[in-house]
Structure formats: C-alpha cells, structure tokens
Amino acid sequence: MSETITHAPGPVPAATAADPDHRVRTAALERLVGPAGDPGNPLGTAAVLAADEQGELSAEGERLLTGYGLNAEFVPRALGGRFTQADGFAHLMRTVFRRDCSLGIGYGVTSFIAGLPIWASGSAAQQRRAADILLSGGRVVAAYTELAHGSDFSRVGLTATPAPEGLRLRGGKQLVNNVSRAEAAVVFARTSDRPGSRSHSHLLVDLDRLPADAVRRDIRYPTSGVRGCLLGGIEFDDCPVPADSVLGTPGGAMETVLRAFQVTRSVLPGMVVGIGDTQLRAALGFGLGRRLYGRPVAGLPYPRATLVGAFADLLVCDALATVGARSLHLLPGETSVQSAAVKYLVPKLLQESSYRLSVLLGARSYVRTGPYAVFQKAARDLPVVALAHAGSAVCQATIVPQLPRLAERGWFRPGAAPPAALFRPGDPLPPLDLALLELNARGRDTLSRAVTDTEYDDPRVNALARLFAGELRGIARRAAELPARDRTVLASRRGFLLADRYAHVLAAAACLGVWQHGDGPPRDPAWVICALHRLADRLGLKPGPPPRDAAEELHTELLHRHEEHLSFDLIRAPLA
Amino acid sequence: MSIASTGPTAPDTVPAADIRGWLVERIAFYLECSTEEIAEDAPLVDIGLDSVYSLTLCGDVEDRFGLTVEPTMAWDHPTVGAITAHLTEELARR
Structure with missing residues (x-):
C-alpha cells in the first residue's frame, strides 16, 4: 500500500460482486473499501473518523456499499440473493467492520437480522416482498427492543390486536437501527394476553403504507459508540396493519426467535473480530513507531507480550466464531448452546484485549485526533456492539439450564468425532436450513470431543487438549451437582461461572480443530499453543507461560502480517 | 439431589396418575x-x-419415559394437567 497513490474506488465489476465464491466477493469488497491510510479514500480511516465526529454514517461509504450490492448478501440465494453460508458471510462483513463497524451495522447488518424470521417463518409472498426490498437497496429493520423490558422478550408491551380491517398496533420500540429510513420492519408484538411463550407474533410491516397520523418514527437515540448509526424509535398509536402482516403461525414468534437468534449470535461476533483486528493494528503501529530506552516500544518485553497475547486472543475469537457459524450448517441440533457461547465469549475477549492494548497506547488510546485516533473509536464502538442484540448475561442464562444434561448425557460419552469440515474456515458447506436448528441441544456436544477424545500429533498440543478435558470433567461434576435453582435463569454466580468456563472449553476445542484440520494459519503449532495457553490462563489452570519458541514464532508472524498488510485473523486476508 | 428416574423405562402404558405425580415432583424440584x-x-x-427454562423439561421426559418430545412441550401444554394429558396420549401412541 502506498499512501501517495490516491484511492479512487470504482465500481466492483458486477460479475465479481456476484461471484458464487464468497472469498472472491470478500476480496472484491476489500478492494472497494480501499487503503485505510489514504486521506483521499472516502472509506479511509480519516473519512470514517470525520463521519463519526459528526455522528453520521459516511454517505459516500453507503453509496459504495450500495454499488457493491451488499444487501444481496443478506438474502438467501434461493430468493435471488448471495447468502449461502454463515461463516463466509461473517468474513465478508468483517471487511467492513475492520474499517468502520458503524457502517457495517448502520448500512445493514440489521437488515440481515430482520430477514431471518422472514426466511424462517414467512409465506412465499412475504419472503418475496422482503427480498425485493433488500435487493433493490431498501431496508427491513428488526424491531424487537423495548427499553423497559431489555432482553425479556416475553414481557414486551407492544400489542397487535384484531380489528375490523386487520390488526391494530399499540406501543413502541426503541433502539431500532434505521427505523426512520426503512421501507419495512419486522415487529415483535404481543398477540395474546395469555402468559407464556405462544403469545407473540412477528409482523412484517410496510412502514411507508401506514397512516401518517398513527405512527411516529423520527426519534433518535444518541449513543457513546457507533455514533453514526441511526438508532431510532417507533411509536404506533392504534395503527392499522393488514391481517396478513403476521409471519408464520400466530403465536409462533418466540420459537422463531430462538432459532433465528442462533444464527445472529453465531455470525455477529465473527464480524466484530474485525474491530479487534483494527485495534491491534493501531497498537502495533504505535508500538513500532514510538521509541523508548533506545528501542521501539513493541520490542520491550511487556508490550511485546501484550501484542502477541492480543494476536492469540484474536485467533481464538475467530476460531470460535468460525466454528460456531459452521456448526449452524453441520450440527444444527447443538447450536442453541454453542451460539450462546460464541456471543458470550468473543465480545468479552475482544473487550478485555481492547483494554490491555489501551494501556500500551497510553494517551493515544483516547485522543480523538492524530494517527491512532481509530483506536478510541473502536474502543467506544466495541462495548455497544458487544451488548447489542444479546448481552453476555442473556447468553450465559441460555447455557446454564442445559449444563446438567450435557454433563449427564453428552460430555465424555462415546460418539462421532467432530467432522473435519467444521474446522475449515470458508470451505463450502451444505445449505443452512433454519428449520433444523433445535431449541435445545438435548445434551449433545460434538465440538467438545476435540478436547476430550481427539489425539494430536504434537505432544505439547495434546497435553493442552487434555488440560481442557480435565477442566470439562470438573465442570461436569459441578454441573451435575447444581442445586435446582442454579439450573434456571435465576442461577446464582455458581451457574453463571460454569457457563463461563464451559465457553472457554469450547473455544479451546475450536482452536484445536482449526489447527488440526484447517490450512491456515500455517500448520505450525505456535498459534494454537499460545491460544490455548491464554485460555487456560484465564481459567486459572496454570499452564505456565507459553513456551518461548511458540511466543517468538507468533511474534514473528504478527510482524510479518503487519508488514505485508495481511489481516490478523485466521483468514490472513491481503488488505487493500 | 433426588431424581425420581432410575433410567428410561418403556412400559406399554403408564397410568396418568404416575405421569402427573412424576411431573409434579420434577417441577417442585426445579x-x-x-x-x-x-x-x-x-x-x-x-x-x-x-x-426458556421449561425447554429443558424435554430431557427429563426422555430420561424417564424414553420418549422424545418437542422442547416446546410446556409452551403448548402449559399446565401439569395439560402436559399429563399430552404425555399420556404420546405414550399410548407408541
């Protein structure tokens, strides 16, 4: 990359943007996003920071993404879109998130979220309608959140009640991205007074066709991070909508949500890995440029360990997110637990890494101008993105009730090894069938066999795998002994702690599998050894410091990628 | 911890009273x-x-009766009486 050459992004050739191979499309998108350091690039870091300061999305950035046809990535191939596989989609969106997660979310990830209940439960006509809106560059927004109820969907207040002309909506939704400028919304509404989980329905609502006096959607919520995103509110005042707005069986929304959110919980963290990539690049750039005691800061032992550790953590995040996304296709009966583990642990690791890197950057971690200003933006964006859609407590509470059965029926029981395809980032997959995603894993956990059963050629890797197997044995014992109350969402710290430790074990399993079966990063065990050391350290398993040679190799790899402009994730993608 | 089950059993018929009694015990435990x-x-x-928690009841049913039921069983049959009737029917059908 040369900063002297001004990047003038042209349209990506239609054939490339529509290439059936998501890797080709991802590479094309990266070229479109262009060099970060080019001040003339409308999607360069300087332009992104300027838009953030204004609390706006880059208009030029949105225009470029429209030109690329990004919305097609949110629509299944069967409906004329380009979505085929969850991990490929996450990797593609990561390209945008590396540069500006506000743009990734603000342009449209929420259209992807809104699409899922439509693809899962909508009629052919509703699916066609939504696909047409998206494919023509429009927006469908996901209207779930009510600030008064947080993630407690069963108590939402917005109601849809039968009326002569169909249904009438009463109530409001808040923090709905893009609601002020969307063509349609998927609204999660109460359709029955009865308590329980069969009293809610999704409605696909054409926002432009509502009577103007019955709806208000010009409310905006300013936020600390993703400041450019148009997080808005919508208020329905006895607003009529057609009876055929309901998606699927009336009362079926809770079940649909529990399937659809397995997808979002598995793919969103894979995008957010891009934020960690950018933070690490900024911190490394700073560390290499700043001299202290006669050498670059990045060469001092502690900063160096911080940088290598952040790199290892980023690889852990990508491994867990990638395997989680691929599980949707390959182990759909088990993703109720696994997707929660991904959404719980990946944002947590990234946020902790963000903090450690901020210590290294010092004042440059919060100064909003200058060469490293992108760091503070990422650090502000990350917590918002981490909480958005499903906070960590919700994810843990999803795991806790399933732990006893996993302990009694799943872990350490004989069964098939995880398929190699689970661990090959980006490789082709069978289609994603939302109907196959089960609401409960029924004690099944194929992924954990990568720590309990699989033998690894490298003795150090094998020993680390067994360390996590021992940890899982301890979790199993404690899960089986959990008193009744600790098996529910009202669990004390004890239940939540087990969910936390179990998520770490799954992350270790994902790393081991990716190392064993994947083809990149190199089969060299340095990264997996460092990654597992980090995870083991976090659990207090006392694996000792990572072997010097492994840390040394990972450091070399980090510097190499920095020099060669390669991404810091599992993909090692060339950057523009 | 007391678990009423001693492993899956698959008798030809299970009296509704037994199902009800087991269910009440299980729910009282939780x-x-x-x-x-x-x-x-x-x-x-x-x-x-x-x-969300009631989704895990399907596991208990499987352990006790060797019967695979939908995790949403307690959503569609939201009382002890309704679940008992549902399980009685499912067990008879087998």
Whole structure:
C-alpha cells in the first residue's frame, strides 16, 4: 500500500460482486473499501473518523456499499440473493467492520437480522416482498427492543390486536437501527394476553403504507459508540396493519426467535473480530513507531507480550466464531448452546484485549485526533456492539439450564468425532436450513470431543487438549451437582461461572480443530499453543507461560502480517 | 439431589396418575417448593417455571419415559394437567 497513490474506488465489476465464491466477493469488497491510510479514500480511516465526529454514517461509504450490492448478501440465494453460508458471510462483513463497524451495522447488518424470521417463518409472498426490498437497496429493520423490558422478550408491551380491517398496533420500540429510513420492519408484538411463550407474533410491516397520523418514527437515540448509526424509535398509536402482516403461525414468534437468534449470535461476533483486528493494528503501529530506552516500544518485553497475547486472543475469537457459524450448517441440533457461547465469549475477549492494548497506547488510546485516533473509536464502538442484540448475561442464562444434561448425557460419552469440515474456515458447506436448528441441544456436544477424545500429533498440543478435558470433567461434576435453582435463569454466580468456563472449553476445542484440520494459519503449532495457553490462563489452570519458541514464532508472524498488510485473523486476508 | 428416574423405562402404558405425580415432583424440584404447591391447572409460567427454562423439561421426559418430545412441550401444554394429558396420549401412541 502506498499512501501517495490516491484511492479512487470504482465500481466492483458486477460479475465479481456476484461471484458464487464468497472469498472472491470478500476480496472484491476489500478492494472497494480501499487503503485505510489514504486521506483521499472516502472509506479511509480519516473519512470514517470525520463521519463519526459528526455522528453520521459516511454517505459516500453507503453509496459504495450500495454499488457493491451488499444487501444481496443478506438474502438467501434461493430468493435471488448471495447468502449461502454463515461463516463466509461473517468474513465478508468483517471487511467492513475492520474499517468502520458503524457502517457495517448502520448500512445493514440489521437488515440481515430482520430477514431471518422472514426466511424462517414467512409465506412465499412475504419472503418475496422482503427480498425485493433488500435487493433493490431498501431496508427491513428488526424491531424487537423495548427499553423497559431489555432482553425479556416475553414481557414486551407492544400489542397487535384484531380489528375490523386487520390488526391494530399499540406501543413502541426503541433502539431500532434505521427505523426512520426503512421501507419495512419486522415487529415483535404481543398477540395474546395469555402468559407464556405462544403469545407473540412477528409482523412484517410496510412502514411507508401506514397512516401518517398513527405512527411516529423520527426519534433518535444518541449513543457513546457507533455514533453514526441511526438508532431510532417507533411509536404506533392504534395503527392499522393488514391481517396478513403476521409471519408464520400466530403465536409462533418466540420459537422463531430462538432459532433465528442462533444464527445472529453465531455470525455477529465473527464480524466484530474485525474491530479487534483494527485495534491491534493501531497498537502495533504505535508500538513500532514510538521509541523508548533506545528501542521501539513493541520490542520491550511487556508490550511485546501484550501484542502477541492480543494476536492469540484474536485467533481464538475467530476460531470460535468460525466454528460456531459452521456448526449452524453441520450440527444444527447443538447450536442453541454453542451460539450462546460464541456471543458470550468473543465480545468479552475482544473487550478485555481492547483494554490491555489501551494501556500500551497510553494517551493515544483516547485522543480523538492524530494517527491512532481509530483506536478510541473502536474502543467506544466495541462495548455497544458487544451488548447489542444479546448481552453476555442473556447468553450465559441460555447455557446454564442445559449444563446438567450435557454433563449427564453428552460430555465424555462415546460418539462421532467432530467432522473435519467444521474446522475449515470458508470451505463450502451444505445449505443452512433454519428449520433444523433445535431449541435445545438435548445434551449433545460434538465440538467438545476435540478436547476430550481427539489425539494430536504434537505432544505439547495434546497435553493442552487434555488440560481442557480435565477442566470439562470438573465442570461436569459441578454441573451435575447444581442445586435446582442454579439450573434456571435465576442461577446464582455458581451457574453463571460454569457457563463461563464451559465457553472457554469450547473455544479451546475450536482452536484445536482449526489447527488440526484447517490450512491456515500455517500448520505450525505456535498459534494454537499460545491460544490455548491464554485460555487456560484465564481459567486459572496454570499452564505456565507459553513456551518461548511458540511466543517468538507468533511474534514473528504478527510482524510479518503487519508488514505485508495481511489481516490478523485466521483468514490472513491481503488488505487493500 | 433426588431424581425420581432410575433410567428410561418403556412400559406399554403408564397410568396418568404416575405421569402427573412424576411431573409434579420434577417441577417442585426445579422450583424448590413442596409438591403440594404445584396446582394441576396453574400455568407453569405463573408459578415460576421460566419459558426458556421449561425447554429443558424435554430431557427429563426422555430420561424417564424414553420418549422424545418437542422442547416446546410446556409452551403448548402449559399446565401439569395439560402436559399429563399430552404425555399420556404420546405414550399410548407408541
């Protein structure tokens, strides 16, 4: 990359943007996003920071993404879109998130979220309608959140009640991205007074066709991070909508949500890995440029360990997110637990890494101008993105009730090894069938066999795998002994702690599998050894410091990628 | 911890009273209350069995009766009485 050459992004050739191979499309998108350091690039870091300061999305950035046809990535191939596989989609969106997660979310990830209940439960006509809106560059927004109820969907207040002309909506939704400028919304509404989980329905609502006096959607919520995103509110005042707005069986929304959110919980963290990539690049750039005691800061032992550790953590995040996304296709009966583990642990690791890197950057971690200003933006964006859609407590509470059965029926029981395809980032997959995603894993956990059963050629890797197997044995014992109350969402710290430790074990399993079966990063065990050391350290398993040679190799790899402009994730993608 | 089950059993018919008794015991275990407090016609969500948590009841049914049921069983049959009737029917069908 040369900063002297001004990047003038042209349209990506239609054939490339529509290439059936998501890797080709991802590479094309990266070229479109262009060099970060080019001040003339409308999607360069300087332009992104300027838009953030204004609390706006880059208009030029949105225009470029429209030109690329990004919305097609949110629509299944069967409906004329380009979505085929969850991990490929996450990797593609990561390209945008590396540069500006506000743009990734603000342009449209929420259209992807809104699409899922439509693809899962909508009629052919509703699916066609939504696909047409998206494919023509429009927006469908996901209207779930009510600030008064947080993630407690069963108590939402917005109601849809039968009326002569169909249904009438009463109530409001808040923090709905893009609601002020969307063509349609998927609204999660109460359709029955009865308590329980069969009293809610999704409605696909054409926002432009509502009577103007019955709806208000010009409310905006300013936020600390993703400041450019148009997080808005919508208020329905006895607003009529057609009876055929309901998606699927009336009362079926809770079940649909529990399937659809397995997808979002598995793919969103894979995008957010891009934020960690950018933070690490900024911190490394700073560390290499700043001299202290006669050498670059990045060469001092502690900063160096911080940088290598952040790199290892980023690889852990990508491994867990990638395997989680691929599980949707390959182990759909088990993703109720696994997707929660991904959404719980990946944002947590990234946020902790963000903090450690901020210590290294010092004042440059919060100064909003200058060469490293992108760091503070990422650090502000990350917590918002981490909480958005499903906070960590919700994810843990999803795991806790399933732990006893996993302990009694799943872990350490004989069964098939995880398929190699689970661990090959980006490789082709069978289609994603939302109907196959089960609401409960029924004690099944194929992924954990990568720590309990699989033998690894490298003795150090094998020993680390067994360390996590021992940890899982301890979790199993404690899960089986959990008193009744600790098996529910009202669990004390004890239940939540087990969910936390179990998520770490799954992350270790994902790393081991990716190392064993994947083809990149190199089969060299340095990264997996460092990654597992980090995870083991976090659990207090006392694996000792990572072997010097492994840390040394990972450091070399980090510097190499920095020099060669390669991404810091599992993909090692060339950057523009 | 007391678990009523001694492993999957698959008798030809299970009396409804047995199913009901087992279910009440199981729910009382989760709610940490006495079996007398579980009324047959009380919606389970009203007496504290969270909707997400009730998804795990399918595992208990499988262990006790060797019967695979939908995790949403307690959503569609939201009382002890309704689940009993559902399980009686499912067991008879087998």
